[in-house]
Amino acid sequence: MLGICLENVRKRVPLVHNITNYVTVNDVANILLACGGSPIMSDEPEDVEDITSICGGLNINIGTLNKRSIEGMYRAGRKANELGHIVLLDPVGAGASALRTDTAVGLMKEIRFTVIRGNISEIKTLALGSGTTKGVDADVADAVTEETLDTAVAFVKKLAEKTDAIIAVTGAIDLVADHERCYVIRNGRPEMGRITGTGCQLSGMMTAFVTANPETKLKAAAAAVAAMGLAGEIGWSRMQAGDGNSTYRNRIIDAIYNMDKETLDQGARFEIR
């Protein structure tokens, strides 16, 4: 069911403009190529409008933001809105600093986002205008677990309604919701948290998925989450004695490169609530 969304990415080769942090940008570019998209990066305010105009989607990630790139985010976002493009926000570290919180909240006021994707701590910050973030990982106390699932599902649906955006919260259990339906996805492995940037990679890939599936945006966002988690499982199954997080990073991107419709359809584990 979700596999068709991947197939559409490979068929339509969406061009995605990324304003993203310099820590994980190379992996974001490679996973976009792996899934069938085409990446282009630009953060200079005087460059971003032209670049985003030739793309179909825009991925804004605020990790390693600076004053220049923040201006680039606003200008690219406005232009993308004007053109009716898909726009995704990854509020990396929202809650960890005033600048990050203010930038994420400010962007949400001025730009219409198609999707907002983060960990539960970041998403709560956006929702509550406060919160704490331990680095860029979610507080364990605020993790989405089987016990807290009902509340969490209600929370993301409500936020989706309030923001008129798809809300994707990733963690041990992933949630992808609009105001009515919430995909609860149980793919992935805990070891993915020992690699830098699996979240950033997912945001890039999700932008490509939603851009290539404009009629089924929610499903496409869920498909990207399931594909990433499944790649984590496939990549892990190929690990050998002595391999660690650096090799695991390569194997996950490789698994996306080799994933087809059938693999995703068979491997995706989700329910809709």
Next chain:
Amino acid sequence: MLGICLENVRKRVPLVHNITNYVTVNDVANILLACGGSPIMSDEPEDVEDITSICGGLNINIGTLNKRSIEGMYRAGRKANELGHIVLLDPVGAGASALRTDTAVGLMKEIRFTVIRGNISEIKTLALGSGTTKGVDADVADAVTEETLDTAVAFVKKLAEKTDAIIAVTGAIDLVADHERCYVIRNGRPEMGRITGTGCQLSGMMTAFVTANPETKLKAAAAAVAAMGLAGEIGWSRMQAGDGNSTYRNRIIDAIYNMDKETLDQGARFEIR
């Protein structure tokens, strides 16, 4: 025949100053080390003149350019010209935005480049002052193929004459020309286009090759292209079931690391027109 150029890189260990984009910079540094060169990166205007002064070559890549780094490109370029250093331009995304086109064209006016290397779309933009770029890849319609080869060879020779630079156009068939002779190189694999930055890596490595072979610059530039393509073939031959573009990236750099004169001499497939 081309292998001697690689041998000279390993013998002379050219120090290459790179002003390059943050997407692929790590791979550029590692491939420079793999081929026997020594990389140093700096883009701050107040730092670049000192840094380029201790180097032998300068690699200017305009991907992820910003106003600060553009100033750095001009200052480094002028200083490198003053010192008679090798200077290469990689006009990433020229044609995709006004800022990129203007920067590439402006640099060409003020800096004497030893080599200009890009895809056919970018090079046409420089030549024509216009054009369209799909992300950073060449338009398929403008690809260099066996059918369009004669015209393309004539075009690059003419541009080489006009700019007094070696022109390298890379794609399915690669062309490296001065105003008289054009190397037509048929190494490489299409899957290299699914890795981010093989072009950026080639630009870094080509700067090292030309710097280490000042008496045979055209041949050295062609040798770098053949070495990169051959590494793509060797790397691909080592791919295993389940491997994808992330592992392929590693294997290509590894193949450069292990390449010797004989391997390059035997594996290079080219003619001179």
Next chain:
Amino acid sequence: MLGICLENVRKRVPLVHNITNYVTVNDVANILLACGGSPIMSDEPEDVEDITSICGGLNINIGTLNKRSIEGMYRAGRKANELGHIVLLDPVGAGASALRTDTAVGLMKEIRFTVIRGNISEIKTLALGSGTTKGVDADVADAVTEETLDTAVAFVKKLAEKTDAIIAVTGAIDLVADHERCYVIRNGRPEMGRITGTGCQLSGMMTAFVTANPETKLKAAAAAVAAMGLAGEIGWSRMQAGDGNSTYRNRIIDAIYNMDKETLDQGARFEIR
């Protein structure tokens, strides 16, 4: 003996704020995760104080510095000092440009560093306020060898006394000293110099080690050096025909990921002078 320091990193999961160059930043993040730490990157002056406040350690690396990030280094450093955090300086390229030398020397005047780590050329620049740096590698003539060891040990102890910081000089033989004791460490492989950023990675990891071992800072800094060198040995032992520096980079980070107390205790080769 040194293994306990690694165990403490895994137990205490120190959060490390990195202001580091964009060339090797991804590897720095991944090796921090591999050793058990948690990385966060931020260089915007208006962001760094908040970010460093939630961390335990600060790693300042001046490679690819710019005027904005230099201001970020000062502001983060002052705040970290105010909070009594661990602060490390990696003076990449000090001696290669006036801006780098001035920045490193200026930071040392205003910020109290817990550790200063570099190659012998960079450290001599800091000590002498002059010197030459071939790119970011040490001059061969100034290498620490068995012949020059006594002088080098005396030099680092003296500099440690003068700066009131732990001084770590890495090369063929590594030295980690305070004013009284110097760890002389003989782990590692020469091929590590063919990978970009093993020094940067070590600086990130060393910040985590010292942060997680506040009562035994000198020993913790030495443990990080031994762990990095040992990972270079273990990673090399897993190399297969055709592998090169790109794969080697992955295997080193993987070896840190898999290293335990016993492996480090048994593999560390050092003496205290």
